Amino acid sequence: MSDALRVALVGNPNCGKTSLFNHLTGTRQKVANYAGVTVERKVGHFQLPSGKNVRVLDLPGTYSLQATSPDEAITRDVCQGKIAEEGQQDAFLCVVDATNLKLHLGLVLEIIELGRPILVVLNMMDEARRRGIQINTQKLSQRLGVPVVETVAVRNSGIENLLHALDQGKYTVPQTELSGLTGEHHQKIETIFKDVVNFVDQEDKRTDFLDKIFLHPVLGLLSLAVMMFIVFQAVFAWAAPFMDGIETFFGWLGETLGAHISQPLLQSLVVDGIIAGAGGVVVFLPQILILFFFILVLEESGYLPRAAFLLDKLMFKAGLSGRAFIPLLSSFACAVPGIMATRSISDPRDRFTTIMVAPLMTCSARLPVYALLIAAFIPAQTVWGIFNLQGLVLFGLYMAGIVSALCVSFVMKFLQKDKSQHALLLELPSYRIPDLKSVGIGLLDRGKIFLKRVGGIIFALSILLWFLCTFPQAPEGATQPAIDYSFAGMLGHLMQPIFAPVGFNWQICIALIPAMAAREVVVAALGTVYALSGADDEAVAQGLAHLISADGTGWSLATGLSLLVWFVYAPHCLATLATVRRETGSWKHVAVMTAYLFGLAYLMSFFTYQIASRIWG
């Protein structure tokens, strides 16, 4: 593909660049990171009508080449040909939103000054026509000194112009001496704008109307709450059948394959290690896809910045930014997509804080653990006439996570060395009808990233944990459960003195080790430690609930509460830690997060245990 034409898409945020990229390349695209930074690098390929191949790079959106964030710096460097691996582009396709020409021309002028071959892509022409904005493309081309083509990126038919223009080599080094423009950029823009645009009304009636609702003090917050509720409902309720299906499938796969392997150790590796490990990753896929479906639709429609606008003040006070809202909301399903979603936060400090507190949001993997412990220790009684005590405790655990996250981000705000102003400068784009093709391709991307980046790591670590829990094997005639003789068992016994002040016995300590793979594993692990064998997870959980709360032989109430609190904080999720490594590019940040979460977990469990054991013995 060395003879392929190399082009790069540049444009402001919200110019429809990504839609254009998706319609040009379809699924022939690859998402990776630029070397050394966590900026998404999107490369795709497509073919022109003449059969010529094109390699297209989708650069991060920016308002200006005067970069203020790492991703903007990448765009600047690629435009200036400073990134060796990208080399020089044959042409820059400057994507411009026809309904927002005044703003978007700024970047076009900056790129023209670089003197590289350019083709200006006047996108969203359908929207411009709908709003009665008439643009004289020929005049625009004359004024800018570069060719201009009109497109409608959300329709395949809308990009034919662009394909033909590329085929004819209609991209040229700017001929600015002809344009007769003087003064600063904004003066030039004013001149061009007056010359080429005939418009009736600056305001978009649709955006105006919807903003009156969505940004209204009462209606706005209400609609945000309703939307959040629907998203939550969907993530938990709609995903359940798929998750059950996946679990059943992996259970069946384990049994079927296991039956064909006679060597017990090999069978254990395949069934308990590999298949269970893979199943543990894939089971979260439905939730992640549903969540990202909503996020992508809200993003494409232009609603997301509105939510950030509504909540910015509250979150800013806590040391975050309004843009942190969606990542944190996602973290209620799973911190992994939440941390992946922090890429939309432009200020690196705000992004880092958001990543650090994301694991404190109660993710769905904590639910089985909470369910077990609440069923075992909290009586199902009614308080104040209407509330169920068990439900109240669950609500309290969710709130504990949220409040702790706010406190942690508040403290981080004070610890930050760089006290310079945090900027919001958030564009609220016009509302648009989401482009389904873009949403579909976006979903495919997210799913792939999750399986590839996170899956691989969880998978490897699950096998490692299997090894720790299996070797050395129990001697002949052993009286204790096999795990007790393994490395994990030894570690558990070693850890026990450290955890005595928080009220954990050695059984809990052992179960915490395999629970590093994922929180919900602790239920099965406790089952193993207590040598319970049930037909399925539910039976194990029921048996366990009786066993651990039994008078005399079970745990004390204080231990139960202490373990609940432990799971609010403790980072029992290697997937999250691996994602933090991926997204921040630094093991130091992973270490800081692990240390502070374990520290907080220990501290809070300690207080819980000490106080509870004094009250209830």
Added chain:
Amino acid sequence: MTRLNATEIAFGNYSHLLVYYVQKSYGLETVRLSALKVKQTAKITQVNRLVNDNDEPDLVAIRLESLGFVPGAQVQVITKGVFGGDPILIQIGFTRFALRKSEADKIEIQLEGAPT
């Protein structure tokens, strides 16, 4: 582009309030964008760049300028945030931007219809 006067040096960040009232009492209508009420329209007269100790450029002010917040541009407040009227939603040209009060404070405006 930097314009610091004695009061700003003396009173630091809050000096604009003082400057505002002083200038107002002299009949000079220098108002900050942050003081604009909902639905009011104004023209930008200047964007102030803060100077810090390390002589670093004021990135926020530079970005505001590249977004079109330049002298002569017309702005309108569309709405304000629910909590404490912050951030402020500004319409400039065809675009709506949310600015925090601290960002809007950098922008000096002249109310539409006020004498020059």
